[in-house]
Structure formats: C-alpha cells, structure tokens
Amino acid sequence: MKIFQCGHCNASVFFENNSCDTCGHLTGYRATDHKMLTFAPDIAALISDREHTEYKYCKNKEYNVCNWVLEKHDPEDYCSACQLNRTIPNLSNTASDNFENWQHLEIAKHRLVYQLQKIGLPLRSKLQDEDGLCFDFVSKKDNPSLMTGHANGVVTILIREGNSVLREQARKDMVEPYRTLVGHLRHEVGHYYWERLVRHHPKVLKDFRAIFGNEETDYSEALQTYYKTGAPKDWQDSYISEYATSHPWEDWAETWAHYLHIMEMVETAYFFRVNVNPKFKTRALKTKVSFDPYTKKNFDAILHKCVPLSLAVNSINRAMGIPDVYPFVISPPIIEKLKFIHQLLLYKRK
Ligand SMILES: [Zn+2]
Ligand SMILES: [Zn+2]
Ligand SMILES: [Zn+2]
Numbered sequence: 001m002k003i004f005q006c007g008h009c010n011a012s013v014f015f016e017n018n019s020c021d022t023c024g025h026l027t028g029y030r031a032t033d034h035k036m037l038t039f040a041p042d043i044a045a046l047i048s049d050r051e052h053t054e055y056k057y058c059k060n061k062e063y064n065v066c067n068w069v070l071e072k073h074d075p076e077d078y079c080s081a082c083q084l085n086r087t088i089p090n091l092s093n094t095a096s097d098n099f100e101n102w103q104h105l106e107i108a109k110h111r112l113v114y115q116l117q118k119i120g121l122p123l124r125s126k127l128q129d130e131d132g133l134c135f136d137f138v139s140k141k142d143n144p145s146l147m148t149g150h151a152n153g154v155v156t157i158l159i160r161e162g163n164s165v166l167r168e169q170a171r172k173d174m175v176e177p178y179r180t181l182v183g184h185l186r187h188e189v190g191h192y193y194w195e196r197l198v199r200h201h202p203k204v205l206k207d208f209r210a211i212f213g214n215e216e217t218d219y220s221e222a223l224q225t226y227y228k229t230g231a232p233k234d235w236q237d238s239y240i241s242e243y244a245t246s247h248p249w250e251d252w253a254e255t256w257a258h259y260l261h262i263m264e265m266v267e268t269a270y271f272f273r274v275n276v277n278p279k280f281k282t283r284a285l286k287t288k289v290s291f292d293p294y295t296k297k298n299f300d301a302i303l304h305k306c307v308p309l310s311l312a313v314n315s316i317n318r319a320m321g322i323p324d325v326y327p328f329v330i331s332p333p334i335i336e337k338l339k340f341i342h343q344l345l346l347y348k349r350k
Contacts, residue, residue, distance in 0.1 A: 001111065001264060003271045004036030007049030013038070015114070016107060018067050028055060028069035031080045031117055037069060046072075058082050063091075063099075065106035081113040083125040086134040089159045090142075098139070101162025105137050108181035112189060115260055118267075118294050119345055122196060126153045133192050148184060150191035150253075157184055176241075177327040183257055190256030191249065197344060198252075204344065208252070211340050215248040222247040238333040255337045258328070262338070265326070266293040266305050276308045285311060299342040303335065 004013045004027075011022035013036055019026050025038040028046070037048045037055065046055045046069065053071070058079035060066035068079035076083065089098035116123050124132035136156045138146050148158050160166045161181060171179035198204050209215070226246035235245050244254035269289040278285045287308040296302055310326040317325055330338070 001114065001268050001271070002034065007038040008040070015111070016067065018064075025049060027067060028057060029067055029114075030055075030069055031113070034114070034118060060106070063102075065103050066110065068110070080117070080123070081110050083127070084109075084113070084123075084132075084134050085137070086127060086154065087136040087138055089137055089139060097163060098159060101159040102137060104162040104164075105157060105159065105181055108185050109135065111182055111264075112185045112260075115264060116189070119263075121193065121345070131196070133189070148188070150188040153192055153195070155185070155188040155192065157181075157188070176243075178323075183261070186257035186260040187253045190253035193256065194249065194252050207340065209248075211337055212251050212255075213248040215252075217247060219247055219249065223250075236329055237331055240328060240330070240334050240337075251337070255334065256341055258330075258334075259338050259341045261326070262302065262306055263293050265309060266302055269305065269309050274309065274312075276312045284308070297346060299335075299339045302342075303330070303338070306330075 001015050004015070004017075005011070006013050006020040006023060006025060006027070008025040009020060009023035011020055013020050013027050015029065015036075017027045017036075019041065020038060024041055026041050026046070028037050028039065029035075030037055037050070039046045039048060039055070046057065047053070048055060055069040056072050056074070058066040058068045058070065058081075059077040060079070060082045066079060066082055068081060070076060070079055078085075089102045090096075091099050091102070113123070126132035126134035131153065133153050133155065136154055137159050138156060139159050140146055146156060146158065148161065149156055161170075161184060167179055167181075198208050223246055226243070231239070231242035231245040235242055239245050239251060239254070240258050241254050244251040266289060270292050273289065275288045276286060277288075285308045287305050289305050289309070291301075293302045293305075306326075310324075314324040314326065317323065
C-alpha cells in the first residue's frame with residue numbers, strides 16, 4: 001500500500017484516513033490514478049486542494065465504510081470498489097454485529113480493489129457486465145447452506161469472518177497458520193481471475209497445467225479426498241499451504257493470494273523506504289526496498305526483498321507477542337508458480 005500526502009499541509013496520510021491528522025483537511029481516495037485528494041473541511045462543496053476540482057464522496061461514506069471520491073458529475077453514486085457490492089449485511093438488525101463485521105470486510109475489500117486496479121486487471125461490476133465481479137457479504141442465518149467461496153464472478157464471504165473471535169476460532173479448528181479477511185478476498189478473487197485469464201486461453205492453460213496440474217480432475221471428489229485424508233506429508237516441498245494440495249484450482253487461488261500478499265508487503269516497504277541492515281552483517285538478511293514491485297519485471301528481485309523484510313517484521317511482531325506476519329515457507333516449486341502469475345499479470349498490465 002502506498003502512503004499518501006496531504007494536498008494542504010504535505011503531511012503523510014494513509015489509505016483509510018477520513019482526514020489529515022495534521023491539518024484536519026478531509027481526505028478522499030481517487031481510484032483512477034491511485035491518489036489521495038484533500039479538501040477544505042469548512043466549505044460545503046468538496047473542492048480538491050491541489051487541482052480545485054469538485055468531487056463527491058462515494059455513497060457508502062454515509063456508513064463510514066468508504067472514503068473514495070468520484071468526480072462531481074459522475075453519474076455513479078458508488079465508487080469503483082463499492083459498485084462491486086451485490087449483497088451487504090442486513091444493517092437494520094442493530095442487535096447483531098453485522099455492521100461492525102461489514103466495516104472490517106470493507107476495509108479488506110478496498111485494499112483488495114486498490115491492488116487489482118494497481119495491477120491493471122479488468123474489474124467491472126457484475127451488476128453491469130455479465131463477465132464482471134461482485135461480492136455477496138452474507139450471513140448463514142439467512143441461508144444455512146451459504147459458504148465463503150467463488151462461483152461465476154460472485155465472491156461470497158460469510159460476514160461472521162469479520163468477527164475476529166469467530167475467525168480465530170475457525171483458524172484453530174482448521175489448523176491454519178493465517179486467516180484474515182484480506183486473505184479470504186485475495187484467495188476467492190483468484191478463482192475469478194483464473195476464469196478470466198487462464199480458462200479460455202489455450203496457451204496459458206497449457207502452461208498452467210504444466211505447473212499446477214490438470215484442473216479437469218473432479219473438483220468435488222478432490223475436495224472430499226482432501227478433507228478425508230489431509231495433505232501429503234511432504235506438501236511443503238511444492239505447495240504454499242495444505243489446502244493448496246486439494247486441487248489445481250485451489251493451488252492457483254492459494255498461490256495467487258500469496259502473490260498479492262507479497263506484492264503488498266513489498267510495495268508498503270517501498271513507500272516507507274524500509275532498509276533492513278542487521279547489526280551483525282548477514283548478507284541474506286540485508287535489504288533495501290528501492291523499487292515499486294508493481295513496476296518490476298523480475299520477480300526474483302521482488303522475492304529477495306521479502307525474506308529479510310518478513311524476518312525483520314516477524315521479529316518486531318514477536319517483540320509484541322503477536323503472530324508472525326508471514327508464517328510460510330516459499331520453496332522453489334512455489335517460486336515457479338508465483339513467477340507464472342507475475343508473468344501473466346505483467347502481460348495483462350495496461
Ligand atoms: Zn494536512
Ligand atoms: Zn465506495
Ligand atoms: Zn478456493
């Protein structure tokens with residue numbers, strides 16, 4: 001994630017800010033060029049500090065779940081991230097934690113959309129385009145058969161995942177090292193982009209099968225077997241997670257999510273100019289993040305930054321008694337899978 005600069009006082013502002021902490025000017029994210037705009041707080045119209053152009057907030061600002069802006073005369077009421085919402089939780093039930101869970105989901109979704117737009121991936125709302133993407137944030141209470149997943153451009157997320165206690169319980173039950181909202185979203189959207197970028201492209205599909213295996217293997221049978229027998233003992237040699245062993249589609253979605261994790265870690269480090277230079281000179285632990293990974297062709301260069309970075313951040317987390325930021329091992333076969341995704345996205349980039 002980038003860090004941004006206030007157009008009024010030049011202080012740093014952050015992605016979820018509603019105003020500048022230093023001067024109090026209002027902030028609004030403009031997705032078309034990934035910039036944060038600022039506005040004088042004491043006038044009714046939203047006139048940007050730098051360009052003196054009039055904007056309006058996304059309609060979801062009313063619920064305090066979005067700080068994105070659209071041009072004043074844009075016919076849309078919702079920003080490009082909120083246009084993707086097909087179902088949001090029932091907010092009339094004030095006794096439930098639906099609203100709070102939705103807020104958490106929106107933070108994760110906006111970060112996801114930021115990243116997809118930064119990569120330059122096609123991103124249209126399914127409400128406007130049959131091949132597009134949409135989100136259903138739903139409760140099992142409305143329909144017990146609902147599950148988190150993806151089908152046909154619809155990403156369904158159970159809103160209970162927004163509750164950190166229930167999510168941690170699910171993580172323990174599933175024996176997962178990591179379970180987050182942004183992780184769910186990155187995984188599920190991976191299935192959508194497999195459909196868009198791989199399925200109907202014979203050359204890409206052939207290369208996909210050579211690396212991830214043949215996805216024509218019966219999916220529900222494969223999942224049943226996985227839930228019965230678990231992952232093979234040596235899964236870490238070739239897979240990023242146990243679940244990735246279940247079927248090539250899941251391997252793709254898990255690896256895709258990790259690709260997005262890595263890009264966001266390195267981009268954030270770049271914007272903070274993180275320099276890891278340990279006191280005891282260990283070459284493998286030394287790094288300076290001097291480039292934006294989204295502009296980098298060479299994936300090895302990106303990955304090399306990741307190891308020292310995650311070791312440094314893991315150590316800070318351990319100092320605070322919280323879990324490691326990146327509790328995964330990336331083996332050479334996983335690097336090949338990540339590179340496949342990187343190459344594919346480089347090609348797709350605008
Ligand atoms: Zn300011
Ligand atoms: Zn919005
Ligand atoms: Zn999946």
